[in-house]
Amino acid sequence: MAPAKRGRTAKTDDHHSKSPGSRHVRQGFIISYPPRKYRSITHRAMTSAQKYAKQQHLEEQVHFIIITRDNNKPNAYGTASTAHGPLTWAAVAKAYNEKYNVSVTAAAMEKRVRQHRALWLSNHPNYPTTIVYAKKDKCLQTPCPDTSARERRDRSTHDLLDKRDANEHVAGWLPPDDIRNQSDMRSYIERGTAINTGVVTIQILNGHGEPVDAISIDCHIFQKSACLLGRLRSSELTLEVQLNGSAVAAIQCYVLEDDHVKGLVLDRWRMLADQAEEVELELDELDLLFDCTEDGDAARTFWVEAVCAAGLSEGLLTRKKCGIALAEHVRDLMLSYA
Incomplete structure (x- = not known):
């Protein structure tokens, strides 16, 4: 005898008489129909309370769809509405999905109203069958000029040519010489020209x-x-003004301003050194310059050389208030001279 297969039960022909309606006998095998996984599953019948609750929920949904669609404001049972017309089915579907947390289409909303509106109206006899909506204000539009197709075509071609000409001459046009000579542009460009006598x-x-x-x-x-x-x-009126600035102000300008101003301040210091003029500079002010500048700065090199040239290096190092950066630069320069 062949081995038994899945879904079949290998038995002898003596047992064929049992439950002939649910089994089929073929070549010594008994086949059961249908398989267990395809058998229909019976559901419990709904109770009266469950049926009533489901019907109430469906009627509530239909009520919401009809009221939202008609867009009768401010009174849903009034005969006149302040709105300009009913809502679109897409807007009704959006409101329905937000309220019931579902995802339905506008066509489904239209179908529900088409199938249940007559029954709903019979249950709500006070609901108006005709609603008068507010009229929209008409916007006055400027009438189009009565022009022929040829005029419109010629005008568009002319505008296109003007745009092309303008694009080709952007920032490349100069007025004639006679116009430029009359405009007296030289007085506006040259600096130092007295334009306003006041x-x-x-x-x-x-x-x-x-x-x-x-x-x-x-x-x-x-x-x-x-x-x-x-x-x-x-x-x-001819007036000459001489400005006297402190050393702290000069150091602040050197530290805070741009490279151009730094160069002017440094040139001023070098000019004073060349003229052998005295500059009143406290040790705190010199430390401020070294604290606010980096290694290799031109001002650091200038003042260290000036201090050493004046013979003040040893006295400066003996003072307790001398900064670390200033002292290191002075020592390095003294060692290079030794």
């Missing part, structure tokens, strides 16, 4: 008589500052 310009000169900066103020304000200047005319 302004007094004060030039600030350094020790060599070279202009460093200029200050411009109104003439009437300048003449009110002193009785002598008030009796002079604007063209007769």
Whole structure:
């Protein structure tokens, strides 16, 4: 006898008479139909309370869909609405999904209303069958000019040519010579030209008589500052101003300003050294310069050389307030001289 297969029971032909309606006999095998996994599963019948609760839930959903669709505001049972019309089915589906936490389409909403609206209206006789919606304000539109197709085509072609010409001459057009000569552009470009006679310009000169900066103020304000200047005319005013700055201010400018100002301050220090002029500089101020600058800075090298050249290096190192960076640079320079 062949081995038994899955889903079949190998038995002799003597047992074929049992339950003939549920088994099929073929070549000495008994086959059961259908398999257990395909047998239908019976469900328990719903009770009356469960059926009533389900029906109430369905009616509540239909009620929500109809009220939301009609968009009758502010009174859902009124005959006139302040809205301009019913909501779209897409908007109804969105509100339905948000309320019941589901995901249905607009077509499903339309089908529910089409199938259940008549029954719902019979259960709600006070609901209006006709709703008057508010009218939308018409926007006045400017009438289009009555032009032919040829005029519109010619105009568009002309505009296209103008745009192309403009793009080809961007930042490349210069006015003719006669127009540029009449405009007197030279007076606006050249610096130092007196354009406004009501302004007094004060030039600030350094020790060599070279202009460093200029200050411009109104003439009437300048003449009110002193009785002598008030009796002079604007063209007769000539004034030289000498500014005396402290060493701390010079160090602050060197540390805080840009490279150009640093160069001016350093040139000023070198000029004073060349002229053998005395500079009042405290040890705290010199430490401030070394604390705010990095190694290899030009100002550090200048002041260390100045201190050593003046013979103040040994006295500076003996002072307790001497900074570490300043002392190290002075020692290195002294060792290089030894």
